[in-house]
Every structure is written in structure tokens, then in C-alpha cells.
Amino acid sequence: MLRPRGFHPFLARSLRRPCPGRTSAGLQSPLLRDVDACSQVSEWSLGIAAPTETRAHTEVEASSSDPPTYCNLSLSDLQIHRGAAPAQLPDLVGLPFGTHFTDHMLEVEWTAERGWGAPRIVPFHNLSVHPAAHALHYAVEIFEGMKAYHTQSGGAQLFRPVDNMIRMNLSAQRLCLPTFDPVEMAMLLQKFVEVELAWVPPHIGHSLYVRPTLISMQDRIALSATEKALFYAIASPVGPYFPTGLKAIRLLATTKYTRAPHGGTGDAKCGGNYGGTIRPEWEARQAGCAQNLWLLGDDEAAVVTEAGTMNFFMLWRESETAPLELVTPPLDGTILPGITRDTVLQLAPLVWPGLRVVQRQFTIADLCEAANAGRIVEAFGTGTACILCPIEAIRYHGQDYKIPTRPAEQARQTVQAGKLTQALTSAILDIQHGRRQPPAGLTHWTVPVTHDEGQGL
Numbered sequence: 001m002l003r004p005r006g007f008h009p010f011l012a013r014s015l016r017r018p019c020p021g022r023t024s025a026g027l028q029s030p031l032l033r034d035v036d037a038c039s040q041v042s043e044w045s046l047g048i049a050a051p052t053e054t055r056a057h058t059e060v061e062a063s064s065s066d067p068p069t070y071c072n073l074s075l076s077d078l079q080i081h082r083g084a085a086p087a088q089l090p091d092l093v094g095l096p097f098g099t100h101f102t103d104h105m106l107e108v109e110w111t112a113e114r115g116w117g118a119p120r121i122v123p124f125h126n127l128s129v130h131p132a133a134h135a136l137h138y139a140v141e142i143f144e145g146m147k148a149y150h151t152q153s154g155g156a157q158l159f160r161p162v163d164n165m166i167r168m169n170l171s172a173q174r175l176c177l178p179t180f181d182p183v184e185m186a187m188l189l190q191k192f193v194e195v196e197l198a199w200v201p202p203h204i205g206h207s208l209y210v211r212p213t214l215i216s217m218q219d220r221i222a223l224s225a226t227e228k229a230l231f232y233a234i235a236s237p238v239g240p241y242f243p244t245g246l247k248a249i250r251l252l253a254t255t256k257y258t259r260a261p262h263g264g265t266g267d268a269k270c271g272g273n274y275g276g277t278i279r280p281e282w283e284a285r286q287a288g289c290a291q292n293l294w295l296l297g298d299d300e301a302a303v304v305t306e307a308g309t310m311n312f313f314m315l316w317r318e319s320e321t322a323p324l325e326l327v328t329p330p331l332d333g334t335i336l337p338g339i340t341r342d343t344v345l346q347l348a349p350l351v352w353p354g355l356r357v358v359q360r361q362f363t364i365a366d367l368c369e370a371a372n373a374g375r376i377v378e379a380f381g382t383g384t385a386c387i388l389c390p391i392e393a394i395r396y397h398g399q400d401y402k403i404p405t406r407p408a409e410q411a412r413q414t415v416q417a418g419k420l421t422q423a424l425t426s427a428i429l430d431i432q433h434g435r436r437q438p439p440a441g442l443t444h445w446t447v448p449v450t451h452d453e454g455q456g457l
């Protein structure tokens with residue numbers, strides 16, 4: 001059964017639980033396919049020699065009670081209202097990130113009395129929001145970032161959309177926003193992308209970025225749980241994050257600011273986590289760095305958590321005698337459970353057979369010491385926008401700790417990234433564009449979007 005790894009066990013249960021009173025005959029999800037063991041190591045292998053330790057996982061325990069689930073969201077209630085077709089699509093290449101939006105949007109209203117209303121795909125429009133809405137005053141807002149990629153068949157495919165909707169449910173739970181059936185919502189997004197298929201750029205590395213959003217429409221000043229909310233999704237064609245090949249960045253490590261404390265909302269993708277990071281990022285840029293390396297704790301004992309809005313990975317030896325391992329901090333509540341993070345955790349041992357992959361805490365002192373001793377082989381951030389972003393240095397207390405990248409001329413592109421970073425990037429890109437099947441047992445990672453007949457439902 002479908003069981004995303006490295007995520008909260010609630011996810012698996014919510015996927016399996018059928019919604020009472022709903023038959024999904026004829027709407028059977030193409031997303032849900034049985035999952036068997038992952039075994040295609042040889043097909044994935046790049047032939048890099050590696051030590052043979054088994055991988056270790058730490059998982060966050062399930063909480064004892066499930067959140068309330070509102071099961072009445074249904075694809076069968078979808079209404080499609082098309083706007084007048086645009087005279088001509090803009091040139092989809094070279095648009096600045098997230099500035100041009102497609103012609104339509106998906107909307108679903110929710111109230112505590114009636115649950116989810118009928119989903120609608122309607123022409124793109126501004127929202128009418130009450131000036132007291134909790135989304136505006138108290139940042140009761142969550143969002144997701146996912147992409148649809150062009151495939152050789154002329155259609156497109158979404159990458160791990162159910163996982164995004166599962167994560168959105170967890171964020172919703174944290175902010176007392178309504179939850180929904182993640183498969184049903186993923187199918188609605190699939191239909192939305194189908195309507196906007198012409199906007200999926202037909203180039204490798206380009207994609208249609210989809211931004212599902214859920215805002216509290218609670219329209220009184222008193223702080224309380226949400227009784228009125230709006231889910232919507234908008235979409236924007238985007239180019240590759242690195243148009244001229246992977247380019248390494250430098251990070252500013254600081255304990256001056258905290259991205260997410262223990263018991264906070266670090267594991268929820270909520271708007272409230274991001275406004276406060278704009279100033280630290282501006283300061284990082286003043287110091288000649290692209291983003292912050294977020295630390296949690298005091299001085300040298302501070303643990304490394306995330307890199308900007310990316311999860312952080314290192315290929316290193318923990319000590320002179322330790323084996324090489326790929327390490328990332330565990331999901332302890334301060335870390336956003338990235339879909340790309342999980343993808344890397346699952347693909348790394350296939351791309352590099354036998355590679356030890358661990359989720360473990362490490363401090364900034366560990367990192368600096370390892371960099372000085374030459375024990376860090378590669379470091380990168382992961383996220384939907386960039387996939388993998390190589391890291392060439394960490395600046396801490398005014399000193400640069402260098403991490404190797406391998407500048408190399410490849411097909412007229414300057415690639416500035418280590419071997420594993422490059423291999424994972426191209427493996428993921430190949431899966432996203434359908435040039436390669438997901439590993440055995442993980443076929444639900446890609447969800448096809450085929451040509452819309454223009455009929456509506």
C-alpha cells in the first residue's frame with residue numbers, strides 16, 4: 001500500500017481511509033497504485049564504488065489522535081467555467097519566476113457547517129477578502145509548491161502531487177485549518193493542470209509551477225480556530241533554476257536569527273514562517289552569501305537545520321575513520337519535510353549503490369571542523385524550485401569554510417557541483433520529465449496529465 005517514507009505515519013492512514021458515503025467508481029485514482037519493495041538497484045547504478053553499510057532512519061512518532069478529516073471534497077462535484085481563450089500564449093521561455101499566471105485557477109470554499117463546497121476551475125481573478133480575515137492578520141495561511149513537467153508524449157506529469165497534498169494536510173492540522181482527502185485534492189489539481197496543459201513549457205528543466213494555497217477567511221478580530229476558509233491553486237510557467245548549469249552558492253550561518261524553534265511551525269509550510277526570514281536573507285546578501293544556513297541553539301552547540309527555503313544535505317565522513325555518508329537533519333519538528341528531501345533519501349542508495357544515507361543531527365562546530373579537515377565531499381540544498389542546489393562554502397563568524405565543487409566544462413555548460421549532486425539532479429529530472437520510470441514500487445511518484453478535450457465534466 002502507498003506509504004510515503006520518511007513522513008508522519010498519519011499520512012499513510014489518511015491515504016488508505018475511504019471517505020464515508022462516497023463511491024469513487026469511474027474516478028479511481030491513477031495516483032494510487034500498489035507499492036512493492038524497491039529493488040531496481042542495478043538499473044540506477046552509476047557504478048560509483050561505495051561502502052556497504054545499511055541505511056538508518058529516524059522517524060517522528062505518530063501522535064495519538066488523528067485530526068478531524070472533512071471527507072466531502074470530491075472531484076465528481078467539480079465545475080469548470082472557462083474564460084474566453086487568450087489570443088496567444090506568451091513566450092514561455094525566459095519569463096521571470098512566478099510573474100505570469102495561467103488563465104484559470106482552482107477554488108474550493110470550506111465552512112465548518114457544510115465542509116467543502118463544490119470545487120471550481122474558473123478564470124484567474126482577484127480574491128474578495130474581508131479586511132479582518134485571519135489570513136491577513138494572523139498569517140493563518142498555508143501553501144504548497146509543486147510542478148508539472150512536459151513529457152515526450154506531448155502531455156505532462158505532476159511529480160509526487162499526493163505527497164504535497166498529504167503535507168498540506170499536516171500543515172492544515174497545525175494551524176486548525178480544514179483537512180481534506182489528499183488523493184481527491186491531487187486529482188483536482190491534475191484536472192486543473194489538464195485545463196492549463198498548453199502552459200506547460202515543452203523544454204527539459206522548464207515546468208508549470210503550481211501553488212496550492214489555503215487561507216483562513218475567518219472575519220472577526222478575535223483569535224480562534226477557523227470556521228471559514230478558501231483553498232485555491234494558481235499556476236505559473238517557470239524556467240530552470242540554473243539556466244546555464246548547476247552553480248554553487250555560499251551560505252551565511254548565523255545564530256542571530258532562528259527560522260523555527262522546537263514546538264514551533266517549522267514542519268508546516270505556513271506563510272508565517274517566511275516573512276521573518278526576508279531581513280536575515282537581506283543581511284546574508286550584504287555578507288556576499290545567497291541565503292542563510294539556519295542554526296538552532298547557541299554558539300558551537302547549535303545544530304544545522306535548513307538552508308534558506310531548502311533542506312540541507314552533506315556527503316561527508318563524520319570522523320577520520322568513519323565511512324562516507326549522506327547526512328541530513330532528522331524530521332524533529334523544526335525541519336520542513338521536503339518532497340525533494342525524501343526523493344533524495346530514496347534515490348541516493350540507488351544512484352550510488354551501498355551509499356550510507358542517514359538522518360542525524362550535527363552541529364555547526366561539527367561542520368566547520370569537518371570542512372577544515374577536508375572530510376566534507378559535497379553539500380547541497382534541496383527543494384522543488386531548484387531540485388538540488390550545490391553549496392561551495394559556509395560563512396560562519398566571518399570565516400569561509402570551503403566545500404569542494406568540481407568545476408567542469410560539460411556540453412558548453414559550466415557545471416559547479418560534485419558527482420553525487422550531479423547524478424541525483426539528472427536522475428530526478430529524468431523521472432520528472434518521464435524520460436525514466438520512477439524506481440520500482442514508487443510509480444505513484446509521477447501522475448500523468450493528458451490532453452483536455454475541452455468538454456468540461
Ligand SMILES: *Cc1c(COP(=O)(O)O)cnc(C)c1O
Nearest residue numbers: 309310311336338339340383384
Ligand atoms: C518548501 C520548503 C522546502 C522544500 O520542500 P520541497 O517539497 O522539496 O519543495 C524546504 N524547506 C523549507 C523551509 C520549505 O519551505
